[in-house]
Amino acid sequence: MTVFPVPPEAVAGAAASLGTDPLTLADLLRVANAPGFDRWQEQVRRTGGCAHPIRLMGQTTTRDRATGEVLYSYSTADEPGGALRVACGNRRASRCPACAWTYAGDTYHLIRAGITGDPLKGVSPVVREHPRVFATLTAPSFGPVHNRPDSGRCRCGSSHAEDDPTLGTALDPDGYDYAGAILFNNHAGDLWRRFTIYLRREIAARAGLTQAALTEVCRVSFGKVAEFQKRGAVHFHAVIRLDGPDGPDTAPLAWATVALLDDAIRAAAARVSVPVPASGEHPARVLRWGTQVDVQAIGALGREELTEQAVASYVAKYATKAAETTGTVDHRIGELAELDRLPLPQHTRRLIEACWDLDDAYPDRMLARWAHMLGFRGHFSTKSRSFSTTLGALRQVRADYRARQERRERGLSEDLDDSEGSTLVLAHWTYAGQGHTPGESWLAATIAKEIRLNRETAREALADLSGLDEEAWA
Known part of the structure; x- marks a missing residue:
């Protein structure tokens, strides 16, 4: 891909329009013009737009145990940056909004199954x-703190707004x-x-x-x-x-x-x-x-x-x-x-x-x-x-679904139950780092928002079709 030089003043102007700083925008342009950008986007989408993906280096080979024939092989050598990116899985929204959103969805289904029952989840x-x-x-x-009582007036004599930063703080810090x-x-x-x-x-x-x-x-x-x-x-x-x-x-x-x-x-x-x-x-x-x-x-x-x-x-x-x-x-x-x-x-x-x-x-x-x-x-x-069910069980269902997708794409049987041991998988992985560069972070956040918007739109459509509340499809 041909890379055209961009004047500094143009970078600064574009950064202002996108709401980001010039250094982040310059890195964003570097990422977008780098070889393998489409594959990088695909990796980030597979992580759900993870803010701090774990980078792995290595390879895996699947062989037919009887004949020794290589059924599938993969190496990160040809990946962007020579690494495979996997989601960090952090539950904290302040750390990774994308992974936290997935965690919240799993928690919703776990709790809801424990309240309503769900045969698919063993309840x-x-x-x-x-x-x-x-x-x-x-x-x-x-000790007394600034609050919003039903009377509307705090013990300090003020009526605090809902977003008042003093809410919850001590009225008398020395006595708290x-x-x-x-x-x-x-x-x-x-x-x-x-x-x-x-x-x-x-x-x-x-x-x-x-x-x-x-x-x-x-x-x-x-x-x-x-x-x-x-x-x-x-x-x-x-x-x-x-x-x-x-x-x-x-x-x-x-x-x-x-x-x-x-x-x-x-x-x-x-x-x-x-x-x-x-x-x-x-x-x-x-x-x-x-x-x-x-x-x-x-x-x-x-x-x-x-x-x-x-x-x-x-x-x-x-x-x-x-x-x-x-x-x-x-x-x-x-x-x-x-x-x-x-x-x-x-x-x-x-x-x-x-x-x-x-x-x-x-x-x-x-x-x-x-x-x-x-x-x-x-x-x-x-x-x-x-x-109810467990978070591990919910994650395993998602992992099995993705594994079946990959097997289908490789032309292999989608059956994950290889009880007869007909295949042999040899793999070696090493940790290569974690996180994005500033430009990658901006792009990943944009991808995460797009994924979430698409899923919420689909959920609303399902709710309309079923006549149920949207929360039932969270």
Whole structure:
């Protein structure tokens, strides 16, 4: 391909029109004029427009085991840059919007299958008739913060706008319990684990059964996600379901109702505590959930209760977020001196500094390591084993589909079950780096937007044809 020189002033003018800087535009022109640009675009499209693809170098050969004939061979030597690009798979929208969008979609289908049932995902449709609720467990107060109460006026005397950056920040920073907020985040996973234990005890007590007898007639299943409030405290949203003794395929007994589950959740949340011993200048504490516990029944389509699709969409929304809503960063902080180079809100900075201050007192909690997460080190989304399918299973279905496509393109059998061992695959791969150049990043983001727009358009069309809400096709 012939490359024509472009005057600097033309590059600057084009950069302004595209909303990018001249250096990025110059690199964009280099990429677009480089040999193999079409193949590079194809690779990026296969990653879904991943913002930080992993580059691999190597080769693979498929042979007929009986004859030794080469059925297919591939090498990255002829690829653009001599590498194959694969999606990073990061769940964080702040890191990779494209991969996070895929992760959110998988989470949506996982949660929705656990609410409505889906035989294709190994969950019986009878779960739709089981008691199901959407529960929210919050953090306690660590001091008054700027908020938007129902009265419309904050304790500071102002009526804050929804996007006011002061929302969630301490009214009195010197009196705010930053240490308590960090220790709560750090132990939130322990609180949840104990909550699930107490929940089973409370259900058994209300059913007039021992805990051992409860396991013979009822099973508690859940899927949950963590969310950071603007004040920097973690709380959990969870879909909680009561099943029969063999899981989602069996119905619970008549006493297992939404009302009983609601009452048991509130009682369990009130009982749970995690003691934190004193250390140095830090006193002993007992961590508990906040008094605000919300439990809502989940209704089927057409009912007045909280809809199944709304719950699945809500959980999926927060599966790709972390603590960025508080103004913190999405990477680890190596030393406190880094904070001087970061545009952090003062409230967030004091939370991060509290992590480092507590790290020496509680070295086993690795608080400095998780300072960018304001002390929280748990998984953002978890589920019980029998609640639904797994993210791994959903990814495997997608991988098998793509593998069949590639086999068809190569003229091979689409059957992935080579139980007779008729073929032999020899492969060697090495890591060659990660990420894009500035120009490649701009192009990849454009491709990702195009892919998402096309999928959303198709989803809307399917929703119109089926008469269902668009969320059902998310």
